[in-house]
Amino acid sequence: MEKLLEDVVRVAGGWIEARYQERRSLLLSSRNGHFEQCSSGRTRGIGVRALSGGALGFSSTTDLSEKGLRQALASAQMLAAATREGKSHPVKLAPARPVRGTFPVDTVDRLDAHPLEEKIALVSRLDEQVRRASPKIVSSSVIYAETIDERIVATSEGTVVRVLDSKPSLRVLAVAGSAGEQFVGLQTVGVTGGWAELHARRHPDELVVEAVRIAIAQLAAPHTAGGLATVVLDPDLVGTLCHEAIGHTVEADIVLGGAVTADKIGHRVASELVTLCDSGLPLRGGHAVGLLPVDDEGVEAGRTVLVERGILRSYLHNRESAAHYGVTPTGNARAYQYSDEPIIRMTNTYIEPGETPVADLFEGIDDGYYLRGFAMSGQADSNAEFMFGVREAFRIKRGRVGSMVRGVTISGNAFDVLLSVDAVGDDFSWENGAGICGKGQPAKVDAGGPHIRCRLTLGGRQL
Amino acid sequence: MNDRLLETCRDGCAMATQMGATAAEVFAQDSEETSASIEKHDLQLARSSRELSYGVRTLVGDRLGFASTNDVRDLGDVCRDALALAKAAPGDPHNRFPEPAAHVAVEGLFDEEAHAFTPRHVVDRALEMLRVAGAIDRRIVVGDGAFSAVRMTRAVANTLGVAASEASTFFAHHILVTAREGDRVSSMDFQAGATHWARDIDIVPAVDLACRNALDSLGCSAGESFQGIVILSPSAVLDVLVAPLLFQVNARNVLRGLSRWSDRLGTPIASRGLSITDDGTIASGVASSSFDREGVPHASLSLVAHGRLQSFLHNAYSSSAFGIPNTRHAAGSAASLPMIGPTNLAITPGDATLDELIADTKCGILVGRFSGNVDPVSGDFSGVAKAAQLLRSGRRAGPVTGTLIAGNVFAALEAILDVSRETQQIYGFRLAHVRVDGISITST
Numbered sequence: 001m002e003k004l005l006e007d008v009v010r011v012a013g014g015w016i017e018a019r020y021q022e023r024r025s026l027l028l029s030s031r032n033g034h035f036e037q038c039s040s041g042r043t044r045g046i047g048v049r050a051l052s053g054g055a056l057g058f059s060s061t062t063d064l065s066e067k068g069l070r071q072a073l074a075s076a077q078m079l080a081a082a083t084r085e086g087k088s089h090p091v092k093l094a095p096a097r098p099v100r101g102t103f104p105v106d107t108v109d110r111l112d113a114h115p116l117e118e119k120i121a122l123v124s125r126l127d128e129q130v131r132r133a134s135p136k137i138v139s140s141s142v143i144y145a146e147t148i149d150e151r152i153v154a155t156s157e158g159t160v161v162r163v164l165d166s167k168p169s170l171r172v173l174a175v176a177g178s179a180g181e182q183f184v185g186l187q188t189v190g191v192t193g194g195w196a197e198l199h200a201r202r203h204p205d206e207l208v209v210e211a212v213r214i215a216i217a218q219l220a221a222p223h224t225a226g227g228l229a230t231v232v233l234d235p236d237l238v239g240t241l242c243h244e245a246i247g248h249t250v251e252a253d254i255v256l257g258g259a260v261t262a263d264k265i266g267h268r269v270a271s272e273l274v275t276l277c278d279s280g281l282p283l284r285g286g287h288a289v290g291l292l293p294v295d296d297e298g299v300e301a302g303r304t305v306l307v308e309r310g311i312l313r314s315y316l317h318n319r320e321s322a323a324h325y326g327v328t329p330t331g332n333a334r335a336y337q338y339s340d341e342p343i344i345r346m347t348n349t350y351i352e353p354g355e356t357p358v359a360d361l362f363e364g365i366d367d368g369y370y371l372r373g374f375a376m377s378g379q380a381d382s383n384a385e386f387m388f389g390v391r392e393a394f395r396i397k398r399g400r401v402g403s404m405v406r407g408v409t410i411s412g413n414a415f416d417v418l419l420s421v422d423a424v425g426d427d428f429s430w431e432n433g434a435g436i437c438g439k440g441q442p443a444k445v446d447a448g449g450p451h452i453r454c455r456l457t458l459g460g461r462q463l
Numbered sequence: 464m465n466d467r468l469l470e471t472c473r474d475g476c477a478m479a480t481q482m483g484a485t486a487a488e489v490f491a492q493d494s495e496e497t498s499a500s501i502e503k504h505d506l507q508l509a510r511s512s513r514e515l516s517y518g519v520r521t522l523v524g525d526r527l528g529f530a531s532t533n534d535v536r537d538l539g540d541v542c543r544d545a546l547a548l549a550k551a552a553p554g555d556p557h558n559r560f561p562e563p564a565a566h567v568a569v570e571g572l573f574d575e576e577a578h579a580f581t582p583r584h585v586v587d588r589a590l591e592m593l594r595v596a597g598a599i600d601r602r603i604v605v606g607d608g609a610f611s612a613v614r615m616t617r618a619v620a621n622t623l624g625v626a627a628s629e630a631s632t633f634f635a636h637h638i639l640v641t642a643r644e645g646d647r648v649s650s651m652d653f654q655a656g657a658t659h660w661a662r663d664i665d666i667v668p669a670v671d672l673a674c675r676n677a678l679d680s681l682g683c684s685a686g687e688s689f690q691g692i693v694i695l696s697p698s699a700v701l702d703v704l705v706a707p708l709l710f711q712v713n714a715r716n717v718l719r720g721l722s723r724w725s726d727r728l729g730t731p732i733a734s735r736g737l738s739i740t741d742d743g744t745i746a747s748g749v750a751s752s753s754f755d756r757e758g759v760p761h762a763s764l765s766l767v768a769h770g771r772l773q774s775f776l777h778n779a780y781s782s783s784a785f786g787i788p789n790t791r792h793a794a795g796s797a798a799s800l801p802m803i804g805p806t807n808l809a810i811t812p813g814d815a816t817l818d819e820l821i822a823d824t825k826c827g828i829l830v831g832r833f834s835g836n837v838d839p840v841s842g843d844f845s846g847v848a849k850a851a852q853l854l855r856s857g858r859r860a861g862p863v864t865g866t867l868i869a870g871n872v873f874a875a876l877e878a879i880l881d882v883s884r885e886t887q888q889i890y891g892f893r894l895a896h897v898r899v900d901g902i903s904i905t906s907t
Binding site: 031032034035037038039040041042043044045055056057058059060061062075078079080082083086087088089116117120124138139141175177180181182183184226227253254256257258259260339341375377378379381382383385387388389406407408409411440457459 | 497499502503504505506507508509510511512513514515527528529530531532533534537540541544545547548549551552553555582583586587589590604605606607641643648649650651718719720721723798799800834835836837838840841843845846847865867869905
């Protein structure tokens with residue numbers, strides 16, 4: 001396949017990028033002791049992008065023969081021609097050094113070395129553990145998912161890379177009920193790697209204990225009135241803030257579409273304690289879900305410093321936006337499937353750890369909140385306004401973490417929140433690996449960071 | 464093409480049973496799409512794709528396995544995968560396929576002239592969206608948008624005798640805009656439209672509404688905090704009320720113990736002003752089709768009548784588990800197991816116009832869009848009111864920003880005061896404005 005792609009794109013004429021992708025997926029789910037899903041999928045195909053006369057065209061096919069590839073290429077060139085007249089700004093691509101080679105998955109324990117029966121047994125066991133944990137648990141759910149990918153990217157400029165990928169994830173949900181009310185406890189883990197790396201990130205039994213604890217704790221928790229408050233955010237919420245509320249506003253296509261970060265390069269957008277990055281490299285313990293050695297335009301991964309000590313330094317680029325801004329591509333062009341065209345996506349987005357011991361972050365907070373975990377719900381706009389559900393919220397009184405409150409959301413302008421950061425913890429963890437980012441097409445990404453202390457608005461109830 | 468696809472489904476069923484399956488079902492989907500996207504207020508990319516997908520369900524006794532592929536040459540391997548998964552999976556007595564049922568083809572889903580809709584036409588429609596937005600106001604920036612033309616054939620067969628196929632055409636568009644004025648940036652607004660017929664394509668209403676909502680949210684002032692009345696737009700009704708309601712009436716969630724309405728059939732779950740129907744048989748309906756994901760013909764269903772819960776949504780599995788007739792709401796693609804989902808869901812319009820709802824509101828807010836969190840299990844919701852207007856003494860008192868609304872869906876359904884006469888189509892949903900009391904409103 002590598003030779004076929006290389007041979008065809010080399011002589012096609014004009015700029016061409018051809019990408020073969022084969023994916024195998026497995027999804028196992030059990031709920032309340034009933035096995036709901038035992039399913040697998042396999043897809044393979046080729047996506048071709050052509051640049052002609054300043055316009056791009058894209059076509060995909062499942063015909064993997066030379067004829068099928070040539071037809072897809074001709075279709076992409078025809079679509080580029082159809083678009084040319086209507087474009088206000090011709091597309092140009094920033095130069096990228098051709099890359100060649102194979103990039104394997106970093107794992108000591110491949111997923112396909114573990115039989116289906118072992119994975120089913122894990123899911124069934126965890127589901128049973130949740131249900132047996134407490135009579136207050138009224139519903140349970142466990143989902144194991146894995147995707148194993150092979151991608152080959154070839155461009156007319158000489159890039160030919162083969163990238164192998166493997167991403168397992170586990171999700172444990174407990175629902176506690178009492179007096180007609182029900183509350184959810186959700187715990188997830190996801191990695192780039194194999195079976196051992198998934199278990200090493202967080203042991204499955206720990207997910208069960210935490211999910212059950214969170215669900216039950218909410219039964220007795222009161223609502224809070226909300227309002228502006230001093231808070232300590234855990235790495236999960238820091239990662240969510242980095243990805244959802246900041247990260248999307250620095251994707252160059254969103255910037256050019258009118259995001260609040262336009263014309264803000266070189267300006268202060270955060271406290272000087274904040275350095276915020278995106279990287280497809282295996283940094284900080286490795287195995288983050290957004291690892292991407294070479295992107296789908298054939299650009300090698302790097303570490304992009306988006307905010308350096310509070311100053312906005314860069315956007316995330318593909319080759320088109322890099323040419324527009326006259327900068328180097330950052331390796332963020334990603335396509336989910338062969339049938340998707342590469343667009344600008346984050347990889348692993350995080351705040352660098354600081355120097356404050358985590359325990360010290362709570363000191364001096366007379367009346368505030370300790371907020372833990374993204375509740376997998378919320379939204380953020382390109383003006384950096386956001387609203388996220390919080391999995392667990394605790395009152396902080398006179399520097400001590402106290403009782404839980406429920407139904408808490410956080411909202412505000414993400415850059416205002418980052419400007420208010422007055423302490424950054426010395427810890428770090430990746431936390432968002434089980435989720436999927438949606439931007440027209442899905443993407444597996446990760447995010448994380450240290451604990452931070454800041455001020456933001458809590459949504460509660462008028463009590 | 465329909466017949467050939469259906470024949471492949473039958474072949475797949477035969478293969479699976481020869482390999483040892485007790486029963487088998489093959490669902491196939493042949494989709495051909497051309498689209499043109501907008502980014503950065505410019506035409507971005509024209510694209511085309513063609514994909515045939517096959518999803519195979521096999522039963523070994525009461526054990527179920529599923530596997531899918533996008534390559535017909537793998538159909539045998541996928542039958543083998545599904546069989547291996549079934550053999551490894553624990554059993555469930557309600558794993559079963561539906562029996563065949565006579566169905567009448569729903570009219571108006573296939574445009575014979577769609578073949579004349581070329582990539583050039585697709586690009587022209589996307590350009591029209593940009594042109595219309597630009598003509599409304601120079602402050603508008605179209606951050607994202609697309610126009611797509613889809614031709615799809617679905618076929619499904621099972622070893623009990625279900626055999627159905629259908630072709631449809633679909634033209635859809637969406638637009639996401641912001642307004643910029645100096646350093647001020649409005650909220651994003653998203654609107655969309657869809658039709659089965661090329662002659663019915665009209666991008667103007669969605670573009671116009673998105674632009675006006677974005678412009679209205681420029682120059683907002685701070686709101687006020689109180690507990691009181693909120694008028695939800697159809698878009699906000701979808702997110703705040705309809706999405707959690709659909710979670711609660713999904714029979715799978717009832718079986719999972721996640722619905723608090725498991726014993727509420729026939730009893731009030733909302734105020735008398737709320738009635739909701741679902742009907743996948745509406746001629747030319749956006750979400751219509753002649754049969755569901757399991758090959759069973761759709762039917763009309765009353766979900767909520769004058770506030771009383773009338774039915775849950777079922778597929779073959781859940782109807783077996785409940786021991787009641789199937790409501791024919793199996794949903795999903797060839798790449799996944801059949802789920803449960805609505806078709807054309809509609810809120811029955813009320814008598815009062817939106818202006819009359821506003822005139823009846825002494826103190827409240829009108830919410831254009833809801834950006835927040837709704838927990839469908841507990842019913843708690845909290846989020847930012849976008850494109851919001853403060854209502855005072857029966858009048859709009861100006862746009863407000865930084866306003867959170869919070870409450871509980873179950874309480875809100877019972878506190879519905881009115882449903883508007885006007886409705887808006889949002890993909891398969893036809894929804895009205897809904898006026899609700901007792902919502903917590905917090906200005907930040």
